[in-house]
Amino acid sequence: MLVVVADVAGRNFLDRPITGVAEFAARSVASIVFLQLAAAICSGRMTRSDFLLRLIGARSRTALRVLEVGNAALGALLFLALAFMAWPELAQSWQEHEFIGVQGVYTVAAWPFRALIVLGALIAALAYALQLPALWRGEFEQGDPA
Amino acid sequence: MSDLSLGALLIGALVVLVLLGIHIAVALIGIGFIGIWLVREDVQMAMRLLYLSAYNGVADYIFATIPLFVLMGLLVSVSNVGKDTFDVAESLLRRLRGGLGVATVAANTVFAAVTGVSIASAAVFTRVAVPEMVRHGYRTAFAAGTVAGSSVLGMMIPPSLLMIIYGVLAEQSIGTLFIAGIIPGFLLAAMFVVTIVALATFRPQLVYDLRRREAADMQRRLVPALGSGEIARKLVPIVALVVLVLGGLYTGFFTPTEAGGIGAFGALLVALARRSLGEGRMWRVLHETGSVSVTILILLIAAGFYSRMMSVAGIPEAISALVQDAGLGPYGFLAIYVVILLFLGMILDSSSILLIMTPVAVPIATDLGFNLIQFGVLTVLAVEMGLLTPPFGISVFTVKSTLNDPAVSVESIFAGSLPYVAAMLLVLVLVALFPALSLALV
Amino acid sequence: QQRINVNIGSSHPTTNIWAYAMKEVFQPEVDRILKAAGGKYEIRWREAYGGTLYKFTDTRAAVKDGIVDVGMVGTLWENSAMPLQNVTYFTPFATTNHELLIEIFDKLNTTVPALRDSWAAQNMVPLSSLITDSYDIYATFPIRTMADLQNKKINAPGTSANWLNGTGATPVDGALTTYYTNIQTGVTQGALSFASGIGPARVYEVAKHLTRIDIGSMYFGAVAVNKRFFERLPKEVQDAFVQAGRATSKAHGEHVTKVANAAMETMKAAGLQLSDLSAEEKQKWVKSLPNIVQPWLQATGENGKAVLKAYFDELRARGVKPLRDWDRENL
Ligand code: NA
Ligand code: NA
Secondary structure (H helix, E strand, O other), X not given: OHHHHHHHHHHHHOOOOOOOHHHHHHHHHHHHHHHHHHHHHHOXXXXXXXXXXXXXXXXXXXXXXXXXXXXXXHHHHHHHHHHHHHHHHHHHHHHOOOXXXXXXXXXXXXXXXXXXXXXXXXXXXXXXXXXXXXXXXXXXXOXXXX | OOHHHHHHHHHHXXXXXXXXXXOHHHHHHHHHHHHHHHHHOOHHHHHHHHHHHHXXXXXXXXXXXXXXXXXXXXXXXXXXXXXXXXXXXXXXOOOOOOHHHHHHHHHHHHHHOOOOOHXXXXXXXXXXXXXXXXXXXXXXXHHHHHHHHHHOHHHHOOOOHHHHHHHHHHOOOHHHHHHHHHXXXXXXXXXXXXXXXXXXXXXXXXXXXXXXXXXXXXXXXXXXXXXXXXXXXXXXXXXXXXXXXHHHXXXXXXXXXXXXXXXXXXXXXXXXXXXXXXXXXXXXXXXXXXHHHHHHHHHHHXXXXXXXXXXXXXXXXXXXXXXXXXXXXXXXXXXXXXXXXXXXXXXXXXXXHHHHHHHHHHHHHHHOOOOHHHHHHHHHHHHHHOOOOOOOOHHHHHHHHHHOOOOOOHHHHHHHHHHHHHHHHHHHHHHHHOOHHHHOOO | OXXXXXXXXXXXXXXXXXXXXXXXXXXXXXXXXXXXXXXXXXXXXXEEOOOOOOOHHHHHHXXXXXXXXXXXXXXXXXXXXXXXXXXXXXXXXXXXXXXXXXXXXXXXXHHXXXXXXXXXXXXXXXXXXXXXXXXXXXXXXXXXXXXXXXXXXXXXXXXXXXXXXXXXOEEEOOOHHHHHHHHHHOOOOEEEEEHHHHOOOOHHHXXXXXXXXXXXXXXXXXXXXXXXXXXXXXXXXXXXXXXXXXXXXXXXXXXXXXXXXXXXXXXXXXXXXXXXXXXXXXHHHHHHOOOOOHHHHHHHHHHHHHHHHHHHHHHHHOOOOOOOOHHHHXX
């Protein structure tokens, strides 16, 4: 917010925009998503449709547990795959001094953004994986499963 | 297996996973992953595309401002600006059945002139309007559905991201498209109002929680109507915010994408002036902004990856062949086209649908003698209905994430926004039958 | 007869000048050549045009990683990974003849080792050069003297921001899709752009004045094929690709000419006012530019020097007199 305000103010009052604000802001937000992902998973805020889940849960606790465990296992696997794929990209970005921007206008190192994806995806996978035992024991069933 | 049957299978699998309560982002990524793996017979390819979607999927300024719109909504809500505005609306619209629903639609219409993205409208008004409607005895699902439903005005009333995308793809004047959207946009708003009033009159049990409504009514009788001084005092902050954002936009101080940043900044000043950020509330607002934004953005990333899978599987091509081979007259073509858009709207995000369908449909529409401006308005209307239809309805998900109330399920919000989908369909038919609705101002 | 699957695609729809010739010329030309050679091989094209498979941020990765086998690569967006290809953006006021630029880069991409290797390093083989027609200023006001640019805000994304350095105008970020609203609402008063691009974006509806500055045509990128995929193709098919690539280059140049002329006619009919910046004022602009190629040379080292020299040598060999001798100034 402050960067956007500063950019607007700079452009209108000083005729000096902060170049690259759009690109930098976009990159940052895209990476921060992954850092925050684990928190959303742990606090059960990932969007889902639990209509059928509630019906199933009322009839069979086991079926509910299988679904919950399957969900978390699938999530863990997919984010692990993402981290696995993101790692070489990070290494390459670091080695080749990848940047965003334009030589002579502004340049920002790109590796931190790529690193955030590796880190975020790993923690997200971990967050799903750590839920597995509790879900299997059915510990979340009392309150809302979501 | 043909492309279409494979596509049907992959879509079916998504629907099943979503119904089984798999996190929607996980379901989208999972089916996308398996689909690419199967079609290309290459697991590496699936992983590469997943990485590209993750790294670049939301790395666009338009998405980067979503957290700012969320923040703006939360600040407006924490500083009671939203509550005050709705107190005034309630006081003025007392006599009108469904008055607060009408107020929500009206507020969304004004806000639509600021934002070009419906998610922004949904994020702002969930926190502002839903609690107030509930406080005044509305059913939570109806309130949430109203916010989701009226959020589509954000992309119907100019500026509109979807119209810009259509204009570029169809090589039509974006300014003309904007103007063409004005009447249908207001018609849509009017239709929403009619829907609300009609429901409140004839099916009040759908709109109100009747027991709470009675309690709210009792209380209301005790509270006298607001005096004009009180009304003015309560309205100053919101009017200042609207003037700041609209004024800044139309005098060229900032762009629609930047409006979120400026709006949030204005809301922050109001909140500071009202001393509503003490006792750790500022921290809670920021924390909440983060959690809400991440659940919306991860869905956008997942949806982007899923639509890439559709492309790998050749679904867009198969569908375009289907449309081209159908050999129908203008209205037959239009009907098929809208059905396809509605169908895609169930499973894809709006910009992907436009990217897939516009290049296919525009040449056919031209041959059939359609006015491409009218066609654009129809296209955007149909695509926007997808924001509200299950299983993938991003406006509904945005409301759900922002509301963060376990008692309000995704399905109940989908159900709550159903009347608005119906109203949109009606407007769509009207715009198709009466070209003047879109072309009169052009 | 042997069938070969080829995935071909782009981040832009085929109505776009860069993707147009891939679908309209490259594909049919490969088919035609193979058929004429006896039809031993037949290509089964799997198309993914229009950004349904990947966005403009990923044109390099898409071909490099084999997400498509043949694709449009916008090196303009790859300042970090493929800086050499962007020499034209750091050396403005060189040539306005885009067909000539295609010819030059078709040649440089194969003859200059540094350029050739930089494609190979990205696991790609360039088949056909892509360019833009010449950049000018589309604005709400005509530019008669450099003073007219003082304190104006002009959309000039990425590298083109450099071109406004020293003019007194402020570059504002953006893209073809944002210019319209930016200018309409007054966020900017104009945009640096080229006719074939800005025509479809309808910016002339809000910016009624085109001042010809002749900043020049720019090298945009190439239609390229994944190198590993290419090397596994039978020799006959490889040759067909290369030959079709040349035809694509030619067709692309002619298409851009056609689109730019048509856009100009449409814009004029819609009331666009044309004027030329006088030679004197243009000289002032060119002279006032700082040495903008310097940071690029620093980043690219010996390879950059070789490319800059080869590019300007080719320009002069074709009778072009660049308004500023970026090479002599720096080498
Ligand atoms: Na709007
Ligand atoms: Na939908």
